[in-house]
Amino acid sequence: MKNQTYHRKGFGLQDVVEEDLKRAYESNLIAELKEGGNTLVRNDITIRLAEAFGFCWGVDRAVSMAYETRRHFPDRKIWITNEIIHNPLVNSHLRDMSIDFLSIREDGTKDLDCVNEGDVVILPAFGASVEEMHFLEQRKCDVVDTTCPWVSRVWNRVQKFAQSDFTAIIHGKYNHEETIATSSRAETYLIVQNLQEAELVGDYILHGGSAREFLERFKQACSQGFDPEKDLVRIGIANQTTMLKGETELIGKLFERTMLSKFGPTMLNDHFLSPGDTICDATQERQDAMLSLIEERLDVMLIIGGFNSSNTGHLHEIALTKGVPSYHIDGPSCIVSASSIRHQPPHRTDLVVSDDWLPASPVVIGVSAGASTPNQVVAEVIEKVFALRESSILESSNESNR
Ligand code: SF4
Structure with a gap:
C-alpha cells in the first residue's frame, strides 16, 4: 500500500495527544516506585517491580x-x-x-x-x-x-524466504493476529507453537512418517496444499516477535541440526535459513527483567496483562519456573479479596479462582506486566493489594478493641 490514503507515520500530532495519553495511562504511584528503586513498602507488604515491564x-x-x-x-x-x-x-x-x-x-x-x-x-x-x-x-x-516495525521486520524475512522458494517455519501461535499476518506473507508455511512441535517436524524431516497424520496434527497451522514431503526440504525460520526468546533459539538450532544431518554441511545453506534476531528488544528486556526478579526472595508474583496477550503469558511461564505462586491477572478486578484471586493458569484460556493467595504475614510481592499493560493498571492492582491489607489490619484492631 503506497498512496496518499495510506498513513504509516501518524499525523505529527504527538504533542497534542500527549496529555490525553498521560492522563489515561500514566500513574504517580509507578513514578514513586521507580524513584524508590522499584521497591515500595506499605504496612507489611513489599512490592518489588520488575526493572522492565509494561508498555513497550x-x-x-x-x-x-x-x-x-x-x-x-x-x-x-x-x-x-x-x-x-x-x-x-x-x-x-x-x-x-x-x-x-x-x-x-x-x-x-x-x-x-x-x-x-x-x-x-x-x-x-x-x-x-x-x-x-x-x-x-x-x-x-x-x-x-x-x-x-519489529513485526514488519519478520514479514520482510518471510517474504525473502518465499522469493527463494523456502518454506517459512514460524515459531508462534497459529491463531494469534501477528502470526496470521506473518503467515499471510509466506507462500508456504508451517507454524510450530513450541519445541515439542518443532521436534515432531524435525523427526518427520529425518525419518519420514505418515503425511496424513502429519497434516492432521498441523491442519490449522500450515499453508493450503502443504505437502510435508516436498515442503520441508528448504526451510527458513521466523517467529512471532513475542515468543520466549530461548525457545525460538532452541527451535532454530534444532532445525539447523536436522538439516545438517539430512543434507550435510556443504549443502546446508541450500536447505536452511536461520531465524536471525527477530525477538523484539522490548520482549527480551521484559523476559530478562523477569528472570532477574525471580532470583529474589518473593512470596507471590502478580503478572498483569490481557489474557490474550502472548508476551504476558510468557512472563508468567518464566515466573513459574522458580515455583513461586504466580498469578496472571488482567487488572484490579481480578483481586476479589485478600483470600481470593481470579486468574488465568498458563496455557489455558479459562479463568480460575484461587484461595489464600495473599499470605497474612509480612509478604514480598513481585510484580511485572506485559508490553500492552498501561502503568495505570499496574498501579491500580498495587493500590488494591495495599487497600485490602489496610482494611484487614483495621478489622483486626477493631476486633481486639472490642
Ligand atoms: S512487544 Fe512491542 S516492540 Fe515488541 S513487537 Fe510487539 S509492539 Fe513491537
Whole structure:
C-alpha cells in the first residue's frame, strides 16, 4: 500500500495527544516506585517491580497513532481491524472515542463488509493480513497502519524466504493476529507453537512418517496444499516477535541440526535459513527483567496483562519456573479479596479462582506486566493489594478493641 490514503507515520500530532495519553495511562504511584528503586513498602507488604515491564515502544507508538487519528479525522467513521493491543482498558478508551472494532462473524472471520468507502481504518500493532490490506485498498479507505516495525521486520524475512522458494517455519501461535499476518506473507508455511512441535517436524524431516497424520496434527497451522514431503526440504525460520526468546533459539538450532544431518554441511545453506534476531528488544528486556526478579526472595508474583496477550503469558511461564505462586491477572478486578484471586493458569484460556493467595504475614510481592499493560493498571492492582491489607489490619484492631 503506497498512496496518499495510506498513513504509516501518524499525523505529527504527538504533542497534542500527549496529555490525553498521560492522563489515561500514566500513574504517580509507578513514578514513586521507580524513584524508590522499584521497591515500595506499605504496612507489611513489599512490592518489588520488575526493572522492565509494561508498555513497550511499539505499543506506545500504536496507541498514540490511534489517538492522533481521531484528532486528524474528527468527523470520519473510524474502524480498527482488531484490538489495537491486548489490553481491555486501552481498547475501551478507543471505543469511548468512537473508534469501532470490526465485528467477528460466526465462522471467526472479520466482517469487513461494514467498512465503507471513505472510512478510516486503523491496523493494530501486530499488523493485518495481506488479504485484509488488499480489501481496504480496494474499498478506498484511509488506512492508518500502526504495525510495529519489529513485526514488519519478520514479514520482510518471510517474504525473502518465499522469493527463494523456502518454506517459512514460524515459531508462534497459529491463531494469534501477528502470526496470521506473518503467515499471510509466506507462500508456504508451517507454524510450530513450541519445541515439542518443532521436534515432531524435525523427526518427520529425518525419518519420514505418515503425511496424513502429519497434516492432521498441523491442519490449522500450515499453508493450503502443504505437502510435508516436498515442503520441508528448504526451510527458513521466523517467529512471532513475542515468543520466549530461548525457545525460538532452541527451535532454530534444532532445525539447523536436522538439516545438517539430512543434507550435510556443504549443502546446508541450500536447505536452511536461520531465524536471525527477530525477538523484539522490548520482549527480551521484559523476559530478562523477569528472570532477574525471580532470583529474589518473593512470596507471590502478580503478572498483569490481557489474557490474550502472548508476551504476558510468557512472563508468567518464566515466573513459574522458580515455583513461586504466580498469578496472571488482567487488572484490579481480578483481586476479589485478600483470600481470593481470579486468574488465568498458563496455557489455558479459562479463568480460575484461587484461595489464600495473599499470605497474612509480612509478604514480598513481585510484580511485572506485559508490553500492552498501561502503568495505570499496574498501579491500580498495587493500590488494591495495599487497600485490602489496610482494611484487614483495621478489622483486626477493631476486633481486639472490642
Ligand atoms: S512487544 Fe515488541 S513487537 Fe510487539 S509492539 Fe512491542 S516492540 Fe513491537
